[in-house]
Amino acid sequence: MTVDIPEYFQYDGPIRTVALIGAGVSGVPATRHLREAGLEVTVFERQSKAGGIWNWSPEITKPLSVPTPAPSNGAFFPALPEAAPGPEPVTKTLDDADHEHRLRFSPPNPVYWSLSNNVPIPTMAFKDWEYPEGTADNIRHDLISAYVHSYVKHFGIDENVQYNTRVEKAVKIPKTGSEGAKWRLTLRRVVPDGDDKVTETFWTQDFDAVIIATGHYNAPYIPDFEGSAAWAAAWPQQVLHSNGYRVPEPFAGKDVLIVGCGTSGIDMARDLEAHANKVYMVGRKQEDAPEAYTAMRKFQRTLLPKNGELLGEIKRFIPPAPGAPIESGEIELADGRIISGVSLIIFATGYQYSYPFLPQLHRDPALGAPTPEEKASLLVTDGASVHNLYRDIFYIPDPTLAFLGLSVNTSAFSFFEYQAQAVARVLSGRARLPSAAGLHEFYDALIARTGDGKFKHFLGREGERAYVRHVVEWVNRDAEWSGAPKITGHSPEWIKASDNILASIAAKYGTNPEMARWLRQNGTGGTEPEIEPKAEGKGDEGDKVDPKPEAAQQPVAAAA
Numbered sequence: 001m002t003v004d005i006p007e008y009f010q011y012d013g014p015i016r017t018v019a020l021i022g023a024g025v026s027g028v029p030a031t032r033h034l035r036e037a038g039l040e041v042t043v044f045e046r047q048s049k050a051g052g053i054w055n056w057s058p059e060i061t062k063p064l065s066v067p068t069p070a071p072s073n074g075a076f077f078p079a080l081p082e083a084a085p086g087p088e089p090v091t092k093t094l095d096d097a098d099h100e101h102r103l104r105f106s107p108p109n110p111v112y113w114s115l116s117n118n119v120p121i122p123t124m125a126f127k128d129w130e131y132p133e134g135t136a137d138n139i140r141h142d143l144i145s146a147y148v149h150s151y152v153k154h155f156g157i158d159e160n161v162q163y164n165t166r167v168e169k170a171v172k173i174p175k176t177g178s179e180g181a182k183w184r185l186t187l188r189r190v191v192p193d194g195d196d197k198v199t200e201t202f203w204t205q206d207f208d209a210v211i212i213a214t215g216h217y218n219a220p221y222i223p224d225f226e227g228s229a230a231w232a233a234a235w236p237q238q239v240l241h242s243n244g245y246r247v248p249e250p251f252a253g254k255d256v257l258i259v260g261c262g263t264s265g266i267d268m269a270r271d272l273e274a275h276a277n278k279v280y281m282v283g284r285k286q287e288d289a290p291e292a293y294t295a296m297r298k299f300q301r302t303l304l305p306k307n308g309e310l311l312g313e314i315k316r317f318i319p320p321a322p323g324a325p326i327e328s329g330e331i332e333l334a335d336g337r338i339i340s341g342v343s344l345i346i347f348a349t350g351y352q353y354s355y356p357f358l359p360q361l362h363r364d365p366a367l368g369a370p371t372p373e374e375k376a377s378l379l380v381t382d383g384a385s386v387h388n389l390y391r392d393i394f395y396i397p398d399p400t401l402a403f404l405g406l407s408v409n410t411s412a413f414s415f416f417e418y419q420a421q422a423v424a425r426v427l428s429g430r431a432r433l434p435s436a437a438g439l440h441e442f443y444d445a446l447i448a449r450t451g452d453g454k455f456k457h458f459l460g461r462e463g464e465r466a467y468v469r470h471v472v473e474w475v476n477r478d479a480e481w482s483g484a485p486k487i488t489g490h491s492p493e494w495i496k497a498s499d500n501i502l503a504s505i506a507a508k509y510g511t512n513p514e515m516a517r518w519l520r521q522n523g524t525g526g527t528e529p530e531i532e533p534k535a536e537g538k539g540d541e542g543d544k545v546d547p548k549p550e551a552a553q554q555p556v557a558a559a560a
Helices: 027-036 100-105 141-154 228-234 263-272 291-303 412-427 436-450 460-482 492-499 501-508 513-522
Strands: 017-021 040-044 090-095 165-173 182-192 197-207 209-212 239-241 255-259 278-282 308-311 314-317 330-333 338-340 342-347 401-403
Touching (some): 017 027, 027 209, 027 412, 100 197, 255 263, 263 291
Parallel strands (some): 017 209
Antiparallel strands (some): 182 197
16 A cells, blocks of 8 residues: 655644734734735734834843853743633733833843944845835944834734733644644733833733744843853943943943954944943854855954954953952953953853743753754754754744744845745745655755754855745745745845945945955955055945934943
8 A cells, every 4th residue: 555645744724823923024024924815913022112123222131141041041031920821811010110020021122322234225125115215225223123113004014913912932732623733822911000010911822823033133142151150240230241232432441341253243342442441352263154154254353443452262250359340350361361451241142042932842951962853843952043944934843833034144124024925825825835754854954064053044145045046936836836926036126236245344344345355355364455445434425324312322331
């Protein structure tokens, strides 16, 4: 007897209701496309408005643990009531004079005032919604946030969003009787009730599918350096993650140590140039990194401010003396050098992937290596990546769970919208996934090519273009089968703008494309080309921005 193996994945039944977690730059276009596909979509967003990390606030996060918690609680510690909630909301009022509840529930976003995009603006446009005419290639965060909010208003996204609401737990409820299997979400809403109280509400809600659009900048990561925990305990306001940095003025005349030489680390170092006395930077090389990643990091290391110094790796933070100021603390480097006199430590060490509402799909490193059977169903282990996903979207063991916004080094807005279109087509039955065997085969080939760490999510310019071409071909091939309208790929205008990425990066950092290209190729060695760098801060009229709002100019406690 032969057994027919289906060519495509078969869902247990039709998908009608979808929970979408997050109303940021991946969740917002997904809401539109899911709705247009005929699905009933409900979005849960813990902030009071859409926009995700681009929503600026002068407030800073509460002090973080150093090192940061394991991935299963990296983004937040779920809050669940003693009695399991049901569909009927249960509400109570809590004292919150210190704003502890509201800040732990929805921490401020990692937006420093000088933050701007580093890929050309035309590549960051959603479909059918361009930036205002005359928008420069490089603009500040508040203009990007305004663009997202204009999209939300134009397409009526707010109608589908429940704001001030966080998913605390998500579990799959098995099929019962005529009811198919469902995802049951435990939901928590926290709304300010005046300045000193909040109203907290719990309830549950069931859905056919869940899409997680929380991105990859919501769970700060601080590695475990010897002695760093003691420093954070002694000086909690002066040892922070980059997500707690806002403006440079409070650090005038001080020595600052930034751990991490990536995009945010370099931005903050250059931001501090006119204010800090000295900016030390510590980075580490990753030998297994893709060529495009290595080239960018090489370029970024050439962008240190005039008062900056690149150090070797840190060996340990020497234990602080009780009651002593942080400036008396000493940091030993791997080469034996001792650094002291530092007033502020910023860990620009990135983020980890973390989904605390899915504890059943986490296995923290402290529990030991998973068995092969466990590994085949896990989403997160060490937090460096997300496992068992087809094209960074569909959870292979159960594709009623999907993700948006995990891929890195892309033109995020437009790229995430292509992912959203694919999800909407599949969940609405107008595009098909490969069979279970095909999903596993694709993932295994990815791991063989990229490894199982963070670089399996890394695309870069050429990887992004290839990914989008595949999505368009896949969706349009199945459109002929389902009768759905076809979608369009990258336009010639998009390709042209993307080709101009070096010019965009050069403008952001005050140099020119030739200098940027040379620096990426040669790093700090060699003979510089005979090219005058573009004067810092000079640009076209379209590059001008408003000064900081009054609130952002005030010194703020450097809490992480």
